[in-house]
Amino acid sequence: MHHRAGERRRKLAAAVLGRDPRPAPRSPEETEPFDVVSGELLDVSPHLIILETADGEQRRLVIAPWATAWRGGTVAPADLPAGARIVVRALRGGTVAEHIWADITRITGVIREVGGRRDLTVELDCGPHRRERSIVVPYRSSGRIRVRHPKLEPGYLFDAIGLLDQGTSLAHLPATSQPPYRATAVPPSQVTYGGSETGISGTAVWADLTDLTDLPGFAGAGVTEGVAYPMLERDETGCGDAGVSCAGLPYLALGSVLRVRNVCDGRADTLPIVACGCLAGQFCDRCLECGTSPRGRIVELTASSYVALGGDLTKGCFNARVGLG
Amino acid sequence: MLSTIAAAALPILVVTLALGGVAKLATVGREASPGALARLGPAVLMPERFAKAAMIACALVEFALAAVLLVVDHPVARWLPTVFFAVATYVLWDLRRRRPDVGCGCFGDVSDTPVGLRSIGRAAALTAMGALVGAEGLTGLPQVTVEIAPWIGGGVALLLACSPEVDGFVSRLRHRTPCEQRPMPPGRALSRLRASAAWRAQAGSLLADEPSDMWRELCWRFFVFPAQGDAEVVFAVHLRGRRPAVRAVVVGADGQVVAPDGRGDASLRESTPVSA
Structure with missing residues (x-):
């Protein structure tokens, strides 16, 4: 499924149902998303950061005096190493860096095997697109990971935020409280009838969607915007775990456009569905960023889209509301 | 006789208008999802x-019209609900x-079923009731007598029969999964498409028997078939009911609509802005 094909689907659906193919404009209570620049860090000084984006463009950003950076913990922006993969939340048309996350990765999957005594090595099954992944829970963070993940046993879900260090994924922070059930026993959704067909609230999380190299749409690594959505049809996506969700989501297709709104700060954007959120559908958790969200993950955003909507990558989620764009 | 029916229609109109107004305001206040x-x-x-x-x-x-029906005694005011x-x-x-x-959207987000003949029939029935009230020049709620009561019952039954919202309540009572969440194999939608009039109208121009692309969005399943002249025919099949709504459109290689379906609306295409 190519990104272009998604656009074509949108046009054809709009033609046959007489819709306006353009995304609907923002409503007055919604604010614009942040500018986000992501890429490889080339050079950094206390006041200037230079990075190369995925399409080879060099960007220079002024670092705001109040800017903060994260690389396994809060660091000064000038201490970031060259070559780091960074995501920058920027102001003023993407020229002033306000918040920088470096080498951050989201480790979400089903535990296959746990080994090691001090530093734990965890083999994860990250779904048909992300395949298997081996990660390390360093001894210094194993305490806080275990508090939120009491069952580090095969068959249970795992979700943490970590650091990519020389090719190794080190888990640093738990991204959620581990669901108490096995990944194969996702509780069924509460069927809600009536109301608007597309009124969905829940939690929005982020994922390393740009790592999905075996999805043709990502071959050029140029797709930085978009969402993964759990309720897709299995035949279409080639993903055996699709079509599972505890949030009571409606069926959509690759290429459908969602309007995602961050309930906490009102930022909203229209984003296309670019992948199947097989793992997102298995988590029945709530987000506590601002109030308690209804349970269930409704979308997995790319890191850039997540930051653009006002999310903090070191916190795993924000309360979201989703409509069909 | 007519005055009896008009006397029965008046309370129905007032209640319907008030209910519609309340439901719409509630929908605006709640706004379940963006957009x-x-x-x-x-x-x-x-x-x-x-x-x-x-x-x-x-x-x-709608609130104003309900109030007008109850209190204003002027021939022009009598006809306003009919016009509405x-x-x-x-x-x-x-x-x-x-x-x-x-x-x-007649009753806010409860009325989210695609507009069909029932919704239109209901609006037409209400127009007729409004016309009766206007012609008879009634004001204020009449005394409910033995004569009027059956007519009120009949009117309410007619409106309920024309209300697709009732289906939603019945489904909810039966705990049925709403159609946008119900899994449905593509084959079933395809066979329903092949039994439809839209398919018969387009079948001659199709180059292949199997769709080149198909996908599902909420309660609609879309099929794309290659057609003669480097064009594509797009079908949209609604997934509710045994004889569902089917729409078809021919899209040229440039992505522009060539010919809309049988219920033709060339004028609509002219008026729809096409981004250059």
Whole structure:
């Protein structure tokens, strides 16, 4: 499924149902998303950061005096190493860096095997697109990971935020409280009838969607915007775990456009569905960023889209509301 | 006789108008999902930023009409509800042609079923009731007598029979999964498509028997077939019911609509802005 094909689907659906193919404009209570620049860090000084984006463009950003950076913990922006993969939340048309996350990765999957005594090595099954992944829970963070993940046993879900260090994924922070059930026993959704067909609230999380190299749409690594959505049809996506969700989501297709709104700060954007959120559908958790969200993950955003909507990558989620764009 | 029916129609009109107004205001206040209002009723025909205002205005007009029926004793005022419902009937008819995927929004987001003949029939029935009340010149709620009561029952039954919202309540009572969440194999939609009139109209121009692309969005399943002249025929099949709504359109290689379906609306295509 190519990104272009998604656009074509949108046009054809709009033609046959007489819709306006353009995304609907923002409503007055919604604010614009942040500018986000992501890429490889080339050079950094206390006041200037230079990075190369995925399409080879060099960007220079002024670092705001109040800017903060994260690389396994809060660091000064000038201490970031060259070559780091960074995501920058920027102001003023993407020229002033306000918040920088470096080498951050989201480790979400089903535990296959746990080994090691001090530093734990965890083999994860990250779904048909992300395949298997081996990660390390360093001894210094194993305490806080275990508090939120009491069952580090095969068959249970795992979700943490970590650091990519020389090719190794080190888990640093738990991204959620581990669901108490096995990944194969996702509780069924509460069927809600009536109301608007597309009124969905829940939690929005982020994922390393740009790592999905075996999805043709990502071959050029140029797709930085978009969402993964759990309720897709299995035949279409080639993903055996699709079509599972505890949030009571409606069926959509690759290429459908969602309007995602961050309930906490009102930022909203229209984003296309670019992948199947097989793992997102298995988590029945709530987000506590601002109030308690209804349970269930409704979308997995790319890191850039997540930051653009006002999310903090070191916190795993924000309360979201989703409509069909 | 006519005055008896008119006396029965008056309370029905007042209650329907008030209910519609309350439901619309509740929908605006709740706004279940971003952009949901823009997919309900007449609000889709105007720019999205006015959708909320349009919904509120519509609700206020309905309250005003209900009040007019109860208290104002003037021949012109008597006919206002008739005009309102006649316009509503036309708007629903037009909505069904232009945007077959949106609900009528008559009772807010409860009325999210795509506009069908039942919704239009209900608006027409209300127009007729309004005309009767206007012709008889009634004001204020009449005494409910033994003569009037059966007519009220009949009117309510007629409106309920014409209300697609009732199906939703029944499904909810039966705990049925709503159609947008119900898994449905593509083969079933394809066989329903092949039994439809839209398919027969287009079948001659199709180059392949199997769709080149198909996908599902909410309650619609889309099929794309390659057609003669480097064009594509796009079918949209609604997944509710045994004889579902089927729409078809021929799209040229450049992505522009060549010919809309049998219920033709060339005028609509001319008026729809196509981004260059």
